[in-house]
Amino acid sequence: MDRPRVVIVGAGFGGLRCARSLSGAPADVLLLDRNNYHLFAPLLYQVASSLLNPSDIAYPIRAVFRDGGNVRFRMAEATGADLDAGRVQLSDGSAVPYDYLVLAAGSETNFFGLQSVGRSAWGMKDLPEALALRNHVLRCFESAAREPSAHARAPWLTFVVAGGGPTGVEYAGALAELVRLVLGRDYPELSAGDVRILLVEGLDRLFPTFPPALGEKARARLESLGVAVRLRARVLDADADRVRLSDGEAVPARTLVWAAGVKAAGLAAALHAPRSRSGRIEVDEFLRVKGRERVYAIGDLASFQQDGREIPMIAAPAMQQARHAAGNIRASLEGRPPAPFHYKDRGMMATIGRNAAVAQIGRLSLAGFAGWIAWLFVHLYFLIGFRNRLVVLLGWAWNYLRHDRPIRLITRAGDRD
Ligand SMILES: Cc1cc2nc3c(=O)[nH]c(=O)nc-3n(C[C@H](O)[C@H](O)[C@H](O)COP(=O)(O)OP(=O)(O)OC[C@H]3O[C@@H](n4cnc5c(N)ncnc54)[C@H](O)[C@@H]3O)c2cc1C
Numbered sequence: 001m002d003r004p005r006v007v008i009v010g011a012g013f014g015g016l017r018c019a020r021s022l023s024g025a026p027a028d029v030l031l032l033d034r035n036n037y038h039l040f041a042p043l044l045y046q047v048a049s050s051l052l053n054p055s056d057i058a059y060p061i062r063a064v065f066r067d068g069g070n071v072r073f074r075m076a077e078a079t080g081a082d083l084d085a086g087r088v089q090l091s092d093g094s095a096v097p098y099d100y101l102v103l104a105a106g107s108e109t110n111f112f113g114l115q116s117v118g119r120s121a122w123g124m125k126d127l128p129e130a131l132a133l134r135n136h137v138l139r140c141f142e143s144a145a146r147e148p149s150a151h152a153r154a155p156w157l158t159f160v161v162a163g164g165g166p167t168g169v170e171y172a173g174a175l176a177e178l179v180r181l182v183l184g185r186d187y188p189e190l191s192a193g194d195v196r197i198l199l200v201e202g203l204d205r206l207f208p209t210f211p212p213a214l215g216e217k218a219r220a221r222l223e224s225l226g227v228a229v230r231l232r233a234r235v236l237d238a239d240a241d242r243v244r245l246s247d248g249e250a251v252p253a254r255t256l257v258w259a260a261g262v263k264a265a266g267l268a269a270a271l272h273a274p275r276s277r278s279g280r281i282e283v284d285e286f287l288r289v290k291g292r293e294r295v296y297a298i299g300d301l302a303s304f305q306q307d308g309r310e311i312p313m314i315a316a317p318a319m320q321q322a323r324h325a326a327g328n329i330r331a332s333l334e335g336r337p338p339a340p341f342h343y344k345d346r347g348m349m350a351t352i353g354r355n356a357a358v359a360q361i362g363r364l365s366l367a368g369f370a371g372w373i374a375w376l377f378v379h380l381y382f383l384i385g386f387r388n389r390l391v392v393l394l395g396w397a398w399n400y401l402r403h404d405r406p407i408r409l410i411t412r413a414g415d416r417d
Pocket residue numbers: 009010011012013014015032033034035037038039041042043044045076077078079104105106107124125126166167265267298299300301313314315316318349350
């Protein structure tokens with residue numbers, strides 16, 4: 001008799017963990033992803049700011065499951081699913097049947113309907129975007145160096161970062177260091193003082209999900225790095241050389257980096273499944289898509305309510321849900337009832353340039369060097385692959401000791417167009 005077939009869509013934090021947790025289960029597991037690598041998104045900003053190489057934070061998925069066993073990988077893009085017939089549709093026109101489906105397709109950038117921003121802004125959601133941003137910023141330095149006047153250089157050297165959450169704060173800090181370490185040394189035509197980095201946040205503080213004191217510390221640290229923090233302001237529109245803000249300022253800038261929001265991946269809208277106001281797929285207490293016994297949704301794609309709120313779109317819930325969904329599938333395979341899921345919030349952390357980070361771990365708030373050390377070890381621990389851990393650690397040590405951004409290469413392969 002054929003073994004039950006589990007199909008997992010997405011090999012990110014949730015999907016990969018789920019597949020690993022189903023290793024050895026009495027079922028054939030097929031893991032699908034449109035990319036052939038698993039991406040460690042929390043370090044994307046270090047690729048975008050010339051500190052790490054793309055291969056340092058990505059890991060080939062087939063290598064994870066090369067030892068045989070019941071998990072197979074296929075590089076394929078899911079375009080939809082017939083949840084009644086039990087089939088996932090793929091972009092090449094074929095379909096994959098399943099007995100159990102786990103939807104783990106993550107999220108995508110949310111421009112909140114701002115079309116001009118969607119056309120002009122630089123995102124940081126995947127490797128090609130991070131590489132394109134790295135190329136663009138380094139090209140801005142080159143273009144500025146060719147300009148004869150400070151007035152003409154200004155738009156090349158003004159960088160607006162939208163979003164005061166961890167991604168925006170981390171990138172703004174890393175960009176300030178890139179400017180200090182690279183522009184100051186490699187470009188005798190330019191001065192670091194010509195550069196303006198503006199971090200724009202619509203709320204009244206940075207890190208809205210952290211305790212207010214940590215947001216304040218992050219702001220002080222960014223300002224000490226030369227980043228101007230503008231609170232209670234939003235980006236309204238943008239074109240190639242100007243960003244207009246809600247407080248009336250039109251900033252002459254050729255770079256707008258968008259870190260102001262994400263929404264559920266496009267796949268969510270292609271399914272006939274109930275969705276929350278945020279567009280995420282609604283799941284029940286067992287992580288099953290509402291009304292479906294054998295279809296699970298986890299991670300950024302899933303809307304799971306706890307204490308009257310949707311749990312956040314970060315890596316920890318995706319991994320916890322992955323293990324839990326795998327456990328419930330195993331239970332079903334063995335004829336046992338599913339168990340309800342409960343998210344254990346273990347905290348958040350973000351780094352702000354060299355030697356400084358903020359972290360909230362349970363009741364413990366860390367900032368500065370202590371926060372940075374905690375951040376460093378947590379990120380190394382969750383990176384996949386010994387080589388990646390070693391290379392990233394060496395990259396950080398090099399940066400720490402040499403004050404260097406070694407990967408300041410403008411490569412055509414990473415271009416946006
Ligand atoms: C720049 C950045 C920084 C971040 N920093 C942090 C941080 O510091 N801490 C933290 O906790 N979280 C952070 N996050 C959020 C964290 O990465 C996500 O919450 C987490 O990745 C969610 O896991 P997931 O499995 O739901 O989705 P993902 O890890 O995004 O995985 C989704 C996978 O699905 C694949 N996929 C999507 N659509 C399809 C399709 N149609 N067909 C096939 N495959 C598909 C994608 O290629 C991807 O591999 C960050 C995110 C970004 C972008």
